[in-house]
Amino acid sequence: MALRTLTRALGSLSLAPVAAATPGRSLFPTAQVTNNGLLQRPSALLLPCRPILTSEALGAKSVSWKSHTKYTIKPLKMRKTGGRDHTGRIKVHGIGGGHKQRYRMIDFLRFRPEQEAKPGPFEEKVILVRYDPCRSADIALVAGGSRKRWIIATENMQVGDIILNSDHIGRMAVAPREGDAHPLGALPIGTLINNVESEPGRGAQYIRAAGTCGVLLRKVNGTAIIQLPSKRQMQDLLLGSLVSCFPTSFPFSLSIRTFPRVLPSTLAGFSPTWCILFHLLSLSGAGNVHSNSRSRIQC
Amino acid sequence: MALASGPARRALARPGRLGLGSYGAPRRGAYKWGVRSTRKPEPSPPERVYEIPGLEPITYEEKMHFVPWLARPIFPPWDPGWRHPKFRRVPPIHEHPLYKDQVCHTFHQRCSLLEGVKQALWLTKAKLIEGLPKKVLSLLDDPRNHIENQDERVLNVIYHARLWHCTGDIPKRETYCPLIVDSLIQLCKSQISKHPSLARRIYAKNYRLSTTWNREALLLQVHGSGGARLNARDPLPPIASREEVEATQNHVLETFYPISPTIGLQECNVYDEKDNTGFQEGYPYPCAHTLFLLEAASVRSYRFPPDQLRAKMIMFAFGSALTQARLLYGNDTKVLEQPVVVQCVGTDGRIFQFLVLQLNTTDLASNEGVKNLVWVDSDQLLYQHFWCLPVIKKKVVVEPVGPTGFQPETFKKFLALYLHGAVGAKEPSEA
Numbered sequence: 001m002a003l004r005t006l007t008r009a010l011g012s013l014s015l016a017p018v019a020a021a022t023p024g025r026s027l028f029p030t031a032q033v034t035n036n037g038l039l040q041r042p043s044a045l046l047l048p049c050r051p052i053l054t055s056e057a058l059g060a061k062s063v064s065w066k067s068h069t070k071y072t073i074k075p076l077k078m079r080k081t082g083g084r085d086h087t088g089r090i091k092v093h094g095i096g097g098g099h100k101q102r103y104r105m106i107d108f109l110r111f112r113p114e115q116e117a118k119p120g121p122f123e124e125k126v127i128l129v130r131y132d133p134c135r136s137a138d139i140a141l142v143a144g145g146s147r148k149r150w151i152i153a154t155e156n157m158q159v160g161d162i163i164l165n166s167d168h169i170g171r172m173a174v175a176p177r178e179g180d181a182h183p184l185g186a187l188p189i190g191t192l193i194n195n196v197e198s199e200p201g202r203g204a205q206y207i208r209a210a211g212t213c214g215v216l217l218r219k220v221n222g223t224a225i226i227q228l229p230s231k232r233q234m235q236d237l238l239l240g241s242l243v244s245c246f247p248t249s250f251p252f253s254l255s256i257r258t259f260p261r262v263l264p265s266t267l268a269g270f271s272p273t274w275c276i277l278f279h280l281l282s283l284s285g286a287g288n289v290h291s292n293s294r295s296r297i298q299c
Numbered sequence: 300m301a302l303a304s305g306p307a308r309r310a311l312a313r314p315g316r317l318g319l320g321s322y323g324a325p326r327r328g329a330y331k332w333g334v335r336s337t338r339k340p341e342p343s344p345p346e347r348v349y350e351i352p353g354l355e356p357i358t359y360e361e362k363m364h365f366v367p368w369l370a371r372p373i374f375p376p377w378d379p380g381w382r383h384p385k386f387r388r389v390p391p392i393h394e395h396p397l398y399k400d401q402v403c404h405t406f407h408q409r410c411s412l413l414e415g416v417k418q419a420l421w422l423t424k425a426k427l428i429e430g431l432p433k434k435v436l437s438l439l440d441d442p443r444n445h446i447e448n449q450d451e452r453v454l455n456v457i458y459h460a461r462l463w464h465c466t467g468d469i470p471k472r473e474t475y476c477p478l479i480v481d482s483l484i485q486l487c488k489s490q491i492s493k494h495p496s497l498a499r500r501i502y503a504k505n506y507r508l509s510t511t512w513n514r515e516a517l518l519l520q521v522h523g524s525g526g527a528r529l530n531a532r533d534p535l536p537p538i539a540s541r542e543e544v545e546a547t548q549n550h551v552l553e554t555f556y557p558i559s560p561t562i563g564l565q566e567c568n569v570y571d572e573k574d575n576t577g578f579q580e581g582y583p584y585p586c587a588h589t590l591f592l593l594e595a596a597s598v599r600s601y602r603f604p605p606d607q608l609r610a611k612m613i614m615f616a617f618g619s620a621l622t623q624a625r626l627l628y629g630n631d632t633k634v635l636e637q638p639v640v641v642q643c644v645g646t647d648g649r650i651f652q653f654l655v656l657q658l659n660t661t662d663l664a665s666n667e668g669v670k671n672l673v674w675v676d677s678d679q680l681l682y683q684h685f686w687c688l689p690v691i692k693k694k695v696v697v698e699p700v701g702p703t704g705f706q707p708e709t710f711k712k713f714l715a716l717y718l719h720g721a722v723g724a725k726e727p728s729e730a
Contacts, residue, residue: 069333109329123557127413143413146562162557203329 062086068105073141073148075102101133107149108195108204110181111165114145121166126179129153136210152195152208154179167200184216184224191216196226198234206234346370395569403511404564405520406614412563414555415606416675419613421560422519424663425656425671426550431712432538432655432674438715438722446489446714453681453710456482457702460648461685469687476595476648479681480527483710484591487717496721499532501584509575510618510625513664517561520570521618527591528577530584534623535640535720537657539672544638544659547670576622585626587619587641589716594647605652605678608645612654613673616643620658632662634669642716651679651709653716679709 065079083095113119124144132139140153142163156178157163163179166186173188174180183200187193192213195204207214207229217225217233226234331338348356348370358372359365392398412418420427430436438444446452460478461470484502491497507524554560578585592612594602603611620641628635635658643654653676660669683704690698 063336064334066332066334067337069338071332105332112329125557143562144557146559146564148413148562199325201325201329202327 062088071105071107071149073104073150075104078103099133103134104132104139104150106132106135106139107151108208109197109201110151110195110204111167114147119167121164121168123162123164126153126157126159126161126163128159129157135208137208138210152204154194184226185219187216189216189218193226196234345373349373392569397569397571399568399570401518402566402568403518403520403570404561405522405567405570406564407521408523408525408611408615410563410565410611411603411607412610412614414558414562415604415610416613417553417555418560418563419610420673421552421554422514423613423617423671423673424514424552424660424666425613425617425673426547428672428674429676430674431653431676431715434538435655435674435712435715435719438718439711443493444490444714444718444722445711446486449710449714450705450707452486453483453707454702454705456486457682457685457705461702462687462700472597472648473595476593476646479648480591480593480644480646483713484529484717487714490714490718494718494721496533497718499584500588500721501530503528503530503578506577507575508577508615508618508622509571509573510622511570511572511574512621512661514560515664515666519564520567520572521614522570523615523618526593526615528587528619529589529591529717530578530582531586531588531720532584533720534586534637535588535642537638538640538655538674539638539657539659544657544669544672547659547672548668550670552666552670574622574625576619576626585623587623588720589642589644590615590619592643592645594645602647605650608647609652609654609675609677612643612645612652613656613675616641616654616656617658617671620656621661624658624661628661632660632664634660634662642719644713644716649681649685651681651713652677653679653712655716676712679712680704680706681709682706 062081062084065077068076078101080098080101081095082097083090083092085091113122122144124142126140126142127148128141129138130141135152138153139150140157141148142151144165161179163181164177165181166174167183169183169185174182174186176182176187176191181195184193184196193216194207194213196206196214197204198206209229212229214229214234215227217227219225220235223235228234346356348354356370359369360372360374362369406412406422416427419425456479460475460482464470464478465474488497504527505525506528509520509522511518511520513519576585576587590612592608592615594608596602620639623641624635624639627639639658641656641658643656645652645654655674657672659671662668682702685702686698686700689696689700
């Protein structure tokens with residue numbers, strides 16, 4: 001196609017001298033030849049011609065490596081993009097190389113009962129806690145019923161722990177245990193939480209990095225206000241996703257060495273009255289919701 | 300209101316969504332795996348006209364071309380009348396003749412049970428006893444049962460399997476593991492001159508096994524192939540006495556909440572409930588004597604850890620014992636008068652696991668009653684390590700070529716298991 005436009009453009013050029021030139025486009029402003037009827041054929045030498053394409057980007061056949069549609073705990077091979085987009089050109093500079101990684105499918109929706117026929121809180125056992133190359137936090141293999149899945153591990157998660165995933169909100173707040181997942185409405189104020197979802201059933205999208213935790217500030221009118229690691233506050237449905245809990249009374253020290261574990265956070269679930277998600281501006285200024293909190297903890 | 304923006308503003312503007320009785324669906328669901336091109340598109344629903352009963356929809360079928368204002372006709376599936384061998388259409392799973400609604404949890408040779416031996420014991424309703432039974436251990440100590448130059452010959456077997464038989468420097472586990480087992484069995488067969496009843500056995504490879512049983516409303520199946528099996532004409536005598544068998548009634552099977560006992564098993568809807576011993580009727584060696592399970596994969600992640608290997612041994616030994624019991628005593632669930640005994644040896648070429656299983660009952664549906672017995676001797680090293688090339692540091696041979704940490708006890712146990720059932724005067728079992 002580039003070739004066709006090129007030949008078409010070249011075909012419009014000719015070596016023969018032109019009989020008449022248009023008044024507006026004449027290269028010799030003193031010549032006042034008017035000839036409106038004739039076709040104007042510009043000379044090959046200096047007259048402007050149609051822009052010619054001399055190069056064209058090939059449509060890149062970059063197919064995403066994400067072809068698995070069913071959940072599996074087996075690590076999957078992934079292809080790195082190197083900052084290139086679907087056309088094959090660099091979109092973001094500075095990305096590329098690095099150690100080969102295999103992707104482990106993480107289930108961010110903690111309260112996902114194995115069979116839809118049996119809704120209700122259920123327990124799972126931690127089988128393995130290991131390093132994940134795709135994220136800063138460690139991951140834990142948990143098994144419940146007849147299925148195994150990967151979740152983000154909390155700081156003190158050990159092999160053999162039993163963790164509870166619940167969507168029940170009682171009148172009294174639950175005594176939070178590390179690694180448990182509860183709706184926000186079931187948690188007491190002041191709990192440290194992570195893996196928060198903005199609406200029930202969405203899956204955890206906030207506070208997932210290593211060493212991060214949010215604080216449940218207050219519960220207002222069927223919503224809960226959470227302070228994110230960037231000190232930005234988020235008003236969330238009380239029906240949130242599960243979050244693993246980490247009680248505030250538990251003293252923990254963050255050192256650079258103990259980074260890879262995510263602090264446990266609690267997901268709060270909530271009554272279904274209304275859902276409004278909007279972000280209040282933090283006192284210090286607008287902050288990015290997804291900021292990596294490493295820099296904060298190090299200083 | 301001024302603070303609300305984006306989704307919040309839309310939510311406030313639309314009061315209909317606010318008053319929800321139940322949780323309500325999230326605006327955007329949880330992450331779905333796979334990109335759009337790999338997700339199967341949902342089949343388009345048929346035209347609304349077909350939903351009205353008793354109405355004959357007017358379609359463009361007779362016109363033989365598309366007409367936008369007539370309904371889309373639904374054609375019956377076309378059968379071309381012949382099958383091209385290259386383009387075979389796999390019929391949906393519901394049309395398979397062996398399809399059943401009840402799910403069957405199948406254990407095959409690649410199933411790795413998460414809880415290992417505990418899970419296998421629950422599935423087979425068995426009680427674990429550490430160490431081999433006294434009857435077998437007595438065969439071990441008897442000097443009449445030893446082979447001449449036993450240690451030297453076993454070392455030769457190890458050298459041959461791990462070093463001599465291959466042309467390269469270091470043979471792979473896929474070659475040396477089956478070779479070690481075959482050579483050790485050949486060594487045991489040299490005792491035929493002393494015990495003629497050893498000749499009433501045959502060594503079979505790549506057998507198939509299939510058996511089904513119910514366990515507390517679960518349908519379980521062992522369906523496997525591969526490995527080797529030593530068959531005999533005469534069954535093994537029972538090991539535990541009647542009193543010990545009755546004493547197992549008080550034993551409570553260990554559960555592992557919150558993990559269900561079917562974790563790691565494959566769920567199938569297409570299965571056959573028939574028992575299959577792997578051999579046809581009229582086979583001259585009907586009784587299973589010992590099973591040999593090999594973990595011969597070179598890559599460590601493809602091999603089973605010792606606990607999972609022992610679980611696999613329990614399941615396959617149980618499967619063999621159950622098919623044999625059903626063949627002898629019928630399909631009724633009952634406590635067996637004559638318990639069926641099957642042995643099993645599992646190895647990865649270096650570490651051996653020994654197992655003896657006694658099937659006391661085929662009544663497996665309930666958790667009460669008599670349990671089966673399993674004796675396990677785990678993690679018996681034949682040798683600690685084998686140096687194929689000598690370790691030389693500063694021109695001094697630090698480690699010579701050969702095995703380090705050789706333990707002759709392991710082969711003695713192997714021999715004892717082999718001779719069990721064939722040695723003439725059996726020691727009286729100690730209560």
